[in-house]
Amino acid sequence: MPAREMIAHLSGSPRHRPYIVHIEALPPRPPRYGTLLRPLPEAIEAYLARKGIRLYTHQCEAVDRLRRNEDIIITTSTASGKTLAFNLPVFERLFEDPAATALYLYPTKALANDQQKAIRELEAFTGIDAGTAVYDGDTPQHRRAAIRERARLVISNPYEMHQILPWHPKWGRFLSGLSYIVIDEAHRYRGVFGSHIAGMIRRLRRICGYYGSNPVFILSTATIANPAEFARRLTGREAAWVGDDGSPHGTKHFVLYNPFADRAEARPAHLETKDLFVACVRQGCRTLCFTASRRMAEVVALGAKDGLRAAGRADQVAAYRAGYLPQERRAIEDGLKEGPLAGVVSTNALELGIDIGSLDGVIISGYPGTMISVWQQAGRAGRQAAESFAILVAFSNPLDQYFMRHPQAFFARPHEHAVIDTENPCILSGHLLCAAAELPLDPGRDAAYFGSDLLAMADSLQAHHLIRKSTRGWVYAGRGRAVDAVRLDALSSETFRIVCNGRLLETMDRRQAYREAHPGALLLHQGETYAVADMDPDQRIIRVKPTDADYHTRPITQVDVTVEGEREQKEMGGGAISLGDVLVSERTVGYRILKGSESVGAEPLDLPPILFRTTALWFTVPEEAECLVRSKGLDLAGGLHAVEHAAIAVMPFYVLCDRRDIGGLSAPCHPWTGRPTIFVYDGYEGGIGLSGKAYDLLPAILCMTHDLVGGCPCEAGCPACIHSPKCGNNNQPLDKAAAFILLDALARACPHSDR
């Protein structure tokens, strides 16, 4: 059934109609074709002709600019042919210059493999021999030398590059010829993670310079608010923005769907998601359903199988998520593209550009946290001029509900800025250490890559004997490999293996294992339920058994912040701000047993906590404000929680980071201060300098927070003020009135306040 009819079907159905709060028809756009300034080599033209491809305006612009050796950042929509836009000039160069090479970086191994298939096809058809190869952690040892010595197009990921750079002498041929570096899904590299990638790219550019090459950068991203600035910060070079999308798309019917529209008739969001998904598949729409968690993906897929069993179509749907083994994922991707699958329920793992063919519609179960993700996910539906639909199913949390009440605010909401800080000393100094281990660091030459603070930082590293100055520059002399000490992200490398009767079912990291695969937990895998029999935290093995239990489990977690040392403190009116070292502990203390959404019991657990040491700032609220909140009968905990959210929302304006990089905790009475306290901490082991910077700027941050909350016309809080898209407590409790009283006192108390 075409998308338009599907939406008509839903809005006509008494079952679903009451929950549809808004339908926005996003208008269609006709294609605009362009012509290149000069034709491509014959073999490539023949490939395009054979495939029946005419180039869109943005593709022509990309090709023409790249031929002039200009860096570009392409931000056109999903399925607009971004990949072709850079593959064409890359292959043209490989064809014209037998020594030329190209490097493609993807954020995941799955994407790299997907891309390899597409490029090999181009290679086979055109006869241009690029020796394309994926080089990552999965590349077998015995194939590595041949790839280093022969491949002209290498596909890898940033983590692998970070490890490869110290071995650059083995890559001399490849690096000497390096003409293009493609960074796909570049919007993934923002916040602290992006700042690390920016450091790694500067090291790569420096080494290229040593081998005499000066590659052109090609960035491909989802739509973001600041493409040119983002490209400049990520690569350190100016890039032309290619954003004028020439590809066509049909009308997209965007439905806001609220299972809680009528409190009396409210239904759990996952059940409603499942019913919508079943309805779409039943009507013959190829549908992709995005869920907020791995577990939800399994639950929805399982329910959908049941719903479709009577029609004999249970096998046409599947769940998809990280943790599945690669071959399992590959089978699902292929099944959706050309095989028997009509619908897949996925976590955001399918948000990236893995080729899964054309879809009729997308269901987004719960606001995914950013508008960048909303449009990425919605963009997976609809190829060429075909109509498509997207349905956002709201959760009960205040943020989702706000969007349901204010559809215009949702559709007008801008894409987020992709923030990168190239001057964060914690990050930059780490990459200086790595660089010094790759080639002697020459301050004259290398300030061009690492900025003017290089000398001062190098002095500090030298004073601690980590680098030493030689006639050729600073030489790394620290203990351990620099690249091992500098982690690009905070992801845990500890992998737990989940085993059923000796067969490896899937893998997950420690944090996830403690939350989802603790003893007693029920685990879903491809719709089958497994009970965790035992967990060995040292050997990192979890044994599970199949079960047909009809209940499910939900972990009870507890986060604590313990102050280990206070480094600085200053007075702020009747309260105090402190900066110090803290221990964040996250413990799964037990789990609830639920039947449907009803809790039927709880069990305690004795798992070790997940601990990380980091830097935090904390501040207490003035006593009279606390009294005022209490005397008015407002909720102090809700007020503190709201201030914490709003302050964290404001922080990226002052401290260049993504809000995901910061954590927060508020307590009506924290043991360290004995007062109502708000903590803001760096979400990275060892701290990354964010809280330290915020400590210096806190008065300004609190003034802006005050203005934000005070100036927001909403009544009880909204995503523009106190709702957080990453709140671990479902944005509860929140009390906007109490928050405003607290902020009023805090902002007034700020010594630097202008008010």
Add this chain to the structure above:
Amino acid sequence: MPGPFDGIGRQWRDRLDQVREYGIVRDGSVFRTGLCTSFVFRSEFERARALERELVEAYRGVSLEDALCGSELDTGEGTCYLIESHDALEMRGQDREAVKTAILADLTLIYGIGQQTQERLKRRGYRTIADLTRHPRYRKEAERLLAQIESGDTAGLMRWIGRWHPASHPLVFLTCRFHAVEDFVFLDIETLGLFSRPIILFGVARISGRRIGVQQYLIRDIPEEQAALAATLAHLEGVDAALVTFNGRAFDLPYVRERLAYYGMPSRLALPHFDVLHFSRRVWKERFSDCRLVTLERGLFGIERSGDVPSQMVPEFYEAYLRSGNPGPLVPVVEHNRQDVITLARLFARLMEEWHACP
């Protein structure tokens, strides 16, 4: 005076100081040793830490030049510190004819000849490869091998034999007898870690008559590494030089290459290379529990080291010196390296005895 980024340096130092590239294993826990690629036993570790403390105490206020008798060496790449010593050592000399005879007797070195063909050919009177120059089918290849032998290119000849035999085959080893004892460069390096860190000490030994002379190029600070590399390179770039190492195929040679590339110092390093570890495994695998250098040294020469630093702990001893300027921790490192390179030469001489009459 602390600069604006003082905290940064301290933070990285704290983080890096926690890095240890080896595991510490409970004494006698043989099972656990299989799990770590690099380990020391708890007692070794404790002994070494105590040794370090004693040395720091004993050498307080002593200069490096007084602690380690040597001289400053000026190379084209700056200075480093040279420590020289001598020892007695006997080694069989050059014997081109004996090697040639052994190689020529092995017809399987010719493409297309396996064990059975060899026996058949020998029965038909083709006793040596020289005889094969009369054979219609194998003539060309036999002539090429003869030319290879005459060319004096040992590295090429080793590669040729290695194509038809394992790299640890006695015949591969035997090519060393093409060389005069003076050609051998015995090399052992001490480093600040496993790759992409400086080499702090190059131990080079050369034989002259019945003596072995050890030249150790020590860097007194990291910037001297280039000079020590250049001094070592001078040995390796000699016209007839042949390199002898213990596990150098996997470690010392790639490490030296990597450091040369790091500094942009061009070199080819295509000299013949005898890795004694591989030959030792072939000969003594059955006799000893493992083929670590110290195990062979104890078993074959009855040497018990005292006051030694485990190799894995050399980086932290050197760091202790670098940070304090106290030369105490360097003393056992230099002795350890000297002992390693002499034992290496002795093992090489012993292998010549084992295989002098083969195959």
